[in-house]
Amino acid sequence: MKRASFSNLWMPVLLLLPQVSIIFVFFYWPAFEALKSSFYLQDPFGFSGTFVGLDNYFTLFQNAEYLRISLFTLVFTVCVTFFSLALGLLFAVKADKVIxxxxxxxxxxxxVYAVAPPVAGILGVSLFYQGHGLITQLFAFFGHEFVIGVNYYDTGFALIAVSIWKQVPINFIFFLSGLQSVPRSIREAAMIDNRSSSRRFWTITFPLLAPTAFFLLITNITYAMFDTFGVIDVMLRSEPGNNPMTLTYKVYVDGFRGGDLGGSSAQSVILMILVLALTIFQFRLIERRIHYT
Amino acid sequence: MSLRKLLAAGLAATMFSTTAFAETNITWWHAMGGQLGETVNKIASDFNASQDDYKITPVFKGTYEEALTAGIASFRAGEHPNILQVFDAGAATVIGAKGATIPVEDLLNENGVNFDINDYIAGVRYFYADADGKMIGMPFNSSTPIMYFNEEALEKAGVSAPKTWEEFAETTAPALKEAGYIPMTQSHLPWIFTENFFSRHNLQFATNNNGYDEGVAEININTPEIKAHFTALKEWKDAGLFEWYGTGWGDNQKPFEEGKVAVWLGSSGSFGGLKEKVDFKFSATLLPYWEGVTKEPTQTFIGGASLFAMAGKSAEENKATAEFFQYLTSPEVQYMWHKETGYVPVTEAAYELAKKDGYYEESPAAEVGIQQLQLPAGEWTKGYRMGFYVQIRDVMNREYGRILTGETSVEDAFATIEKESNALLARFAKTQG
Structure with a gap:
């Protein structure tokens, strides 16, 4: 195959420039600023500051609350990712059969995909409202006094439930189109080999959906960690109190609400490293084992 | 008409119109929503109508925290307003950032407005002042926590509003519970049961003169009096004498408005809103104190917020800001603000005007806040100054929540608050270095 090439250097550079400058302005520059300010403790107005080296990072790892939030973020991400994928898949399989x-x-x-996260949060607030909410009343019917904003686990449950609800549709759309691209001939051949439809699903259809599922796994993890901010902020009504929150929300609470730019920058650098790890994991380890058709 | 003439006429018209409307425009960012926001807009439009030289534009910026965040971000970008409203917990951040604001005392003196700190009522004089007593922020919406009660509920239970916590625990609360009410809720544990617990009992809240003096202050939170108070709160909650609906302000106020809760501790600034919403007879009285801690209870701190004149503006704009501050603190405007919202009038003259007008005869509850701020002062009642205080309050809220839901013990919670708060204070000191 003949390789296309440019006769001089400035043309490709010129063509790359718009993309590179966007990445620079919206990613590299802020990322560098975050890294730099994570080594300082500075006055929020920017008048003064002290270089503190890695102190901001040490402070975080010694803070019991930060560790509790990390643990909650882990549980939250696993639950939201698993249940929104599982429900999306279930609905897609069922909807695929509807004639x-x-x-x-x-x-x-x-x-639901069209609902903005803060609006989803408002719906969540009204469903889980203290004493009056529909789901609160449902819990009361089964003998559990559900109090959002008071009971740590109740609040966590409500945050997870609303975040899952918000994410199921996009998974549904992707799984449905994935299912519809499974060739009819393969399904029919499988039907002759095995009459158990669940066996057919897990041995034939599901592996064929693997590329879709893997792509969704990564996007769902990113969603749970970063895009749930709107839901969380609205449902906690901007009062952290004794409520569970994710690491991303904590960055906001410390940096914007609390005015601690150094500490909050250190937290966002940690999140950046997490995303980097996730990306490496995506490209190196798993993509090789999944066969795209 | 030739083109040149037309141009000249146009130019003249432009010049004429600019001279005719040579107003100085200033902006004011605030966090007053709902009915409070409407009153703020009224003050601004009244000021604009009262003269032709200055025009102020108020802009609503969301919650207190959001307004402060927006103010800081805009200052760094050089697009800040002339006046920024900053709440009590954010005061240390702004006052600490010397160069971000012009001390209100300097601003007024430089612009020929008479300023005497003694014109202000005792409780608000030094809360937004520096260690030398120079006023930095102009006290605006000033409130203090007071005790509201449902008169029908108290009558039904055959009790009167408690003066002390001992009386509440032994007499009032059991009778109210017997009468079918939840005896008490409150809306802000750090403000009402922490900061003002210290001022009401004249206890030292932080080292270094409650944080006013230079150096790294440490919080005095892990002390027996306040721990005893929270131990009592937890016992009351377990016995059904007190209820807690989370950190949200409204979640704790709502059951009182619905008539389920008999006594609610809230802001004196809540009076205007309550009057509109509630259909039963209610009144208010001073915040109770522990007789076991002090026999001579003192005044409380003010809450609410103050207005800061931000630096980096032209002399004309600063003059306009000074004029607006003068207008804002005039007795008539203060009285109107007090009457509409329930926030206390910040000057003695405005308080006198309200008394002379007979306002407190028709609604005595409206006077409670200012009476409480006029109580005898103590060594530790002028205020407190701690950096990263918004975060310290968040730590308190978290640990108090854990106490009340039984996730932790009072001892452990206060040890945690002390440790985390002092770490935050030490970190804040480094941001100033």
């Missing part, structure tokens, strides 16, 4: 009124079902399952 009459299929598009109505699909639309009903997809519309």
């Amino acid at each position: 009459r009124g299929a598009s109505t079902y699909k639309t009903l399952l997809m519309w």
Whole structure:
């Protein structure tokens, strides 16, 4: 194959420039600033500061609350990722089989995707409202007094439930299109070999969905860690109190609400490293073992 | 008409119009939502109508925390407003950043406005002042925590509003519970049961003169009096004499408005809103104290917020800001603000005007806040100054929540608050270095 090449250097550079400058302005520059300010403790107005080396990082790892938030973030991410993927897949498989009124079902399952996170948060607040909320009353019916904002675990449950609800539709859309691209001939051949539909699903259909599932796994982890900010902020009504929160929300609480730019920068550098690790994991370890058709 | 003439006429018209409207425009960022925001807008438009030289534009910036964040970000970008409203817990951050604001005392003196700190009522004089007593922030919406009660509930239970916590625990609360009420809620544990617990009992809240003096202050939170108070709170909660609905202000106020809760501790600034919402008879009285701690209870701290004149503005704009401050603190405006919102009038003259007008005869509850701020002062009642205090309050809220839900013990919680707060204070000191 003939390799296309440019006769001089400035043309490719010129063509790359818009993309590179966007990445520079919106990623490299802020990332560098965050890294730099994570080594300082500075006055929020920017008048003065002290170089403290790695102190901001040590302080974080010695802080019991930061460790508790890390643990909650882990539980939160695992629950949100697992349940939103599982429900998305379940709905996709069921909707794929519907013959009459299929598009109505699909639309009903997809519309939530259009709900903005803060709006999802407001819906969550009203559903889980102290004493009056519909889900609160459902819990009361089963004898559990559900109090959001008071009981740590109740609040955590509500945050997880709303975040899952918000994420199921996008998984549903991807899984459904994935299912529809499985060739009919393969399904029919499988049908002759095995009459158990669940066996057929797990041995034939599911492996064929693996590329979709893997892509969604990564996007769902990113969603749970970063994009749930709106839901959390609205549901906690901006009062951290004794409530569970994610590491991303903690960056906001310390940096913006508390005015501790150094400490909060150190936290965002840690998150940056996590995302970097996730990306390396995605490209190096798993992509090799998954066969895209 | 030739083109040149047209141009000249146009130019003249432009010049004429600019001279006719040579107003100085200033902006004011605040955090007053709802009914309070409407009153703020009224003050601004009244000021604009009262003269032709200056025009102020108030801008609502969200919660107190959000307004402060926006103010800091805009200052760093050089696009800050002339006036920024900063709440009590954020005061140390702003006052610490010398060069971010012009001390209000200097601003007024330089612009020919008479300023005498003694014109202000005792409780608000030094809260936003520096260690030397120079006023840095202009006290604006000033409130203090007071005790509201449902008169019907108290009547039904056959008790009167408690003066001391001993009376509440032994007499008031059991009777109210018997009468079918939740005896008490409160809306802000760090403000009402911590900061003002210290001022009401005249206890030292932090080293270095409550944090006013130079150096690294340490918080006095792990002390027997306040630990005893929270031990009692937990016991009351377990016995059904006190209820806690989380950190949210409104979640704790709502059951009182619904008539389920008999006594609610809230802000004197809540009076205006309560009056509109509630259909039962309610009144208010001073915040109770522990007789076992002191026989001579003192005044409380002010809460609410103050206005800071931000630095880096032109002399004309600063003059406009000074004029606005003068207007704002005039007895008539203060009285109107007091009456509409329930925040206390910040000057003696405005308080006198309200008394002379007979306002407290028709609604005695409106006077409670200012009466409490006029109580005898003590060594530790002028205020406190601690950096990263928003975060310290968050730590308190978290640990208090854990105490009340039984996740931790009072001892452990206060040890944690002390440790984390002192670490935050030490970190804040480094940001100033």
